[in-house]
Amino acid sequence: MLEKKSIEYEKTVLIGVINQQQNEEKVTEYLDELEFLTYTAGGEVCKRFVQRMNVPNPKTLIGSGKMKEVEAYVDEHKIGSVIFDDELTPAQQRNIEKQLRCKILDRTGLILDIFAQRAQTSYSRTQVELAQYEYLLPRLTGLWTHLERQKGGIGMRGPGETEIETDRRIVRDRITLLKKKLQKIDRQMETQRSNRGALVRVALVGYTNVGKSTLMNVISKSDVFAENKLFATLDTTVRKVVIGNLPFLLSDTVGFLRKLPTQLVESFKSTLDEVREADLLLHVVDISHPQFEEHIGSVNKILGEIGSADKNTIMIFNKIDQYKHDTIEDDDLTTERTQKHFTIEDWKKTWMRRLGNNALFISALNKENLDEFRKRVYDEVRAIHVTRFPYNNFLYPEHLDEY
Template identity: 60%
Template sequence: MGKAKFYDTALKQERAVLVGVIKPGEKPEQTKEYLDELAFLVDTAGGVVDQTFTQKMQRPDRSTFVGTGKLEEIKGYVQSEEIDMVVFDDELSPSQLRNIERELQVKILDRSNLILDIFAGRAQTAQAKTQVELAQLQYLLPRLTRLWTHLERQKGGIGMRGPGETQIESDRRMILEKISLLKERLKLIDKQNETQRKNRAQLIRVALVGYTNVGKSTIMNMLAKSEVFAENKLFATLDTTVRKVVIDNLPFLLSDTVGFIRKLPHHLVECFKSTLDEVREADILIHVVDVSHESFEDQINVVNETLQELGARDKDTIMVFNKIDAYVSPEGEEDENGERITLTLDDFKKSWMAQNNAPALFISALHKENLEEFKQLLYDKVIAMHTARYPYDSLLY
């Protein structure tokens, strides 16, 4: 008898190459940060980044995003290293996608498509699944022609043009009908959610907002003593989770929402606006910031811009700088042992972060540092709002 054969049935990780364009006025470290985030997105989706290519350009090439020389360089690497997919840091137009795919002969994704793929894998509730499917179809609709490029290989004139076009038009009609159906389904879900929110109207509502992966779900678990899914991945939370929280006998509602991110596809923002109703209708926002991230100031701006788009920028907001245990001074100051100097809680309270973002708190949700002060400030905010809204109820607290 021959030797038994053993096969590795584990799912093979797809290897990816990243491509970005450095625009005029963009600093190299800024480009690096964007591509690092893109690599994190690939990792979240289950892939592994093999190599990164960048090119300085006034603007992306209308046909192939990067120049022909750079595309040839990428093609050589993809073929020699047997790369599975190439991911571009900006949204590609249908023609760019088609041209690049024809040239590289591998799977081509852009940032929007990658984010949609992650969302599809993370959606749990009927609402989130419907929203993601709607966004995917809206993304797919203008790109339908690339699905029928096999017809280009068929030479010959008369009669060859029709079937492809007919099939594309048929698919387009089916997708438009499905989009219409999904929009109706979302309207129905929104009505049901609105009824639920009205039933909870008596309690003050607090919403956690922030960039993706800043620790909102960890804070939610800590305050609500619940088990909301939290991990070191982008978009760990897609569905809005609402929990009743009690601090010193004062109940209020706390919601955890999907994290924001730069260059979030517009149709995705549109589809998820109903999920973010919890943000729009909240009385108080807790804006969570990962202070250990080297670009946390940029992340604050991205969140503020998204809140502005949602019409929630002027709400009563508490700035919570999380992960103070992991913060290191950007100046790179070192002690006598050559170790980077970290800040104490008092240092944080005297910093520009505290002065420019009052009221501001500095915590480590993971290590439960300075949580009592956080709870006290939150209690004070909620009780003040509750007393103003329900003066007779205030006698109970």
């Protein structure tokens, strides 16, 4: 019997900066997310370095003393990649590479690398490639000779591995070509969307890794790739769903993320067209995540940027089976009760109360409260359908439970 080959993770180090914009708690939270991103990309985080500084070092972002500390650790533990949570300028990246003599990535480069891994279709691969080239263009100087020595790994997927891209003009020409290719595909996708007829369109949106693909699989009985890693889904999946006798189109979109690179927002704008053209948004939230409120804010911010903030939206608080809270003993008079001690019932009495029946609490994985979810979606889709086809009202009873 053949032995199962174990996955080899690349040794990495993370670096964060505490400044006026982000305090220690926020940096810890960002680094937790960066560690998950690193794991998704195939890396193992060996150590985190954090420095407090009001003004970043223009040469290396962090101070010279901290750089020496990082350098000693990298040499001693044979670290393959050093990943910064904050975006590096091309000059900073080159300076740090020269001193540490290993691969240097920032959050943007890491996310682009994950997207390069995850892209499955020609369309998503073209989108990722465009974003990579636009990110790499200002970083070309002195980069390619360094890349020739690499054997792959985190940050080395995609255009960085080819020798032909040694000239800025060639890269710019490639960017132009990719943009034209995307425009052509965009027109084809627009035609596809227009050919879907007047069916009501529903789009799943939310932070990455909140369970959108799992929910899609449960509702549509489809087989959409779902995994406990960030950006498991890159390509928009559209399925025809029928609840009762009411058909509608359901699309699963790419997950959002804080500090999402502008290159990706721009190159994936066509993917987000599914959101723009949707009649109803199902905003899926991982209520078990300690920072789920911030995730909601990040998603709402991007929805605002693409002109979809005012769309009819139902909030789907997923993963109730994984929700945990701290408890306070009845005789404990010293511990202050905070949101960490809230039960789900406590949360329902907060700002969530204002959402009314537009707040649903489910577990897509364990299929908890899915009947309530289906009924609410049915009622909302039916209301839109009745407005669009006022003469077909007799086809649909007032409520799903009348079947």
